[in-house]
Structure formats: structure tokens, C-alpha cells
Amino acid sequence: MRPDTARKVRIGVLAAVTLLVLYVGGRLTYAAGGLAEDACRNPAPVLPGWALVFISLAFFGAGRLATGLRTDNDAPHIPPLARAGTGGRLAAHAALATVFLLGVGALAYETVGVWPNPWKLQPITNYVRCATAADPLTTSLVAAVISFFVGHWLWFPARRRG
Amino acid sequence: MVGQGIRWVVIALTMGFCLAAITDMVLEARGMRSISARIEAWSRTYPFYAGAMVLVFGALLGHFFLHPY
Numbered sequence: 001m002r003p004d005t006a007r008k009v010r011i012g013v014l015a016a017v018t019l020l021v022l023y024v025g026g027r028l029t030y031a032a033g034g035l036a037e038d039a040c041r042n043p044a045p046v047l048p049g050w051a052l053v054f055i056s057l058a059f060f061g062a063g064r065l066a067t068g069l070r071t072d073n074d075a076p077h078i079p080p081l082a083r084a085g086t087g088g089r090l091a092a093h094a095a096l097a098t099v100f101l102l103g104v105g106a107l108a109y110e111t112v113g114v115w116p117n118p119w120k121l122q123p124i125t126n127y128v129r130c131a132t133a134a135d136p137l138t139t140s141l142v143a144a145v146i147s148f149f150v151g152h153w154l155w156f157p158a159r160r161r162g
Numbered sequence: 163m164v165g166q167g168i169r170w171v172v173i174a175l176t177m178g179f180c181l182a183a184i185t186d187m188v189l190e191a192r193g194m195r196s197i198s199a200r201i202e203a204w205s206r207t208y209p210f211y212a213g214a215m216v217l218v219f220g221a222l223l224g225h226f227f228l229h230p231y
Binding site for chain 2: 007010011014015017018021022024025026028029032033035049050052053056057067095121122124125126127128129130131132134142143147150152153154155156
């Protein structure tokens with residue numbers, strides 16, 4: 001396939017994925033609004049916790065294996081960050097700082113949620129466990145997708161020698 | 163209230179995925195390295211930090227799914 005065509009195909013796939021994520025997210029957002037207040041008082045999980053962990057770990061491993069299928073950014077050709085240009089380093093570190101800032105925000109929210117608070121906010125953990133009980137299929141799908149990305153990005157093969 | 167909380171979690175995840183996909187589209191259109199390539203370069207440069215993030219991820223998995231109701 002010609003490089004220009006391959007690039008257009010990749011952009012098309014990314015656009016399709018974006019639309020799919022928006023569709024699924026929209027449906028789940030709408031469904032969450034319909035949950036009754038006592039939906040999570042005594043949740044009876046259909047899928048046991050160990051099964052969800054097993055699914056997540058399986059997709060974590062699949063994400064690692066999928067690194068070998070990529071040809072556009074084959075491992076040995078990716079330069080270490082330390083040797084990237086100043087602009088590239090700045091962009092990577094800015095993105096990383098943003099991710100950590102979002103993590104700090106989520107932990108701050110969790111702290112407020114754990115304490116008795118006037119806004120009746122609950123810990124994010126409660127929401128995740130409630131979602132597990134209310135819709136185990138979608139929850140396991142989301143957990144699998146996130147686990148896949150973590151395995152794909154962070155469990156990366158070591159640099160080949162020689 | 164519970165429904166609203168789950169709604170915000172879903173919105174945050176959806177926006178995160180969409181933002182990543184749109185950023186990748188822009189990078190692809192401009193002929194630049196993808197997000198995956200950049201993160202992989204980072205995790206190779208800083209393997210201990212990447213390992214620490216994997217440990218945090220594992221702890222979150224256990225915290226969310228293995229805790230008794």
C-alpha cells in the first residue's frame with residue numbers, strides 16, 4: 001500500500017474509533033442517568049471480581065503482545081526520549097504533567113468523597129463498583145480496553161541488542 | 163446522585179479516549195510520531211517509572227474489583 005493511502009486509512013480508522021467511543025459513551029451516559037438512587041445499596045455482582053481482574057490481566061498481556069504487530073513505530077527505530085528534539089521532549093513532558101495533574105485532581109475528589117461532605121459526593125470507587133454490579137459486560141469491556149493500552153504502552157519490549 | 167457520579171466517570175473516560183484519538187489523527191495527518199510511539203519511548207527511557215505506573219494500575223484493579231461488597 002502506498003504511504004499516502006496507508007496514512008488516509010489510519011486517519012479513517014481513528015475517526016471511526018472516535019465516533020464509536022462517542023456513541024458508546026453517549027449511550028452509557030444516558031443509561032447512568034436512569035439508575036435509581038438505591039441501585040448500589042446492596043449490589044449483587046453477576047461477574048465475580050476475580051473474573052474481571054483475570055480479563056484485565058489477559059488484555060494487559062494482549063496489549064504487550066500487540067506491540068510486535070506494529071510496523072509503523074517498530075521498537076528499535078523509536079529514539080529514546082533523551083535524544084528527542086527539544087520540542088518533542090517539551091510536548092511529551094507537558095502531556096505527562098497534564099496526566100499527573102488529572103490524577104491529582106481525581107485523588108483530591110476521592111479525598112472529599114471519602115469524608116462526609118455537604119455536596120454528598122461519593123468516592124469514585126463506589127461508582128466503579130456500582131457500575132460493575134449494574135452493567136458487568138460494559139464494565140469489563142472498558143477495563144479490558146484500558147488494560148490493553150497499559151500493557152501496550154508501559155510493558156514495552158526492551159531494546160534489541162546488536 | 164449515584165447515577166450522576168457514574169455519568170461523570172463515563173464522560174471523563176469518553177473524553178479522554180476521544181482526545182487521544184483526535185490528537186493521534188492530527189499527528190498522523192502532519193506526519194508526526196503517534197502518541198503510542200511517544201509513550202513507548204518514554205517508558206523505554208524511564209523503565210522504573212513505567213513499572214511504578216503498572217504497579218499503581220494493578221493496585222487500582224485490585225481496589226476496584228477484589229474488594230468485598
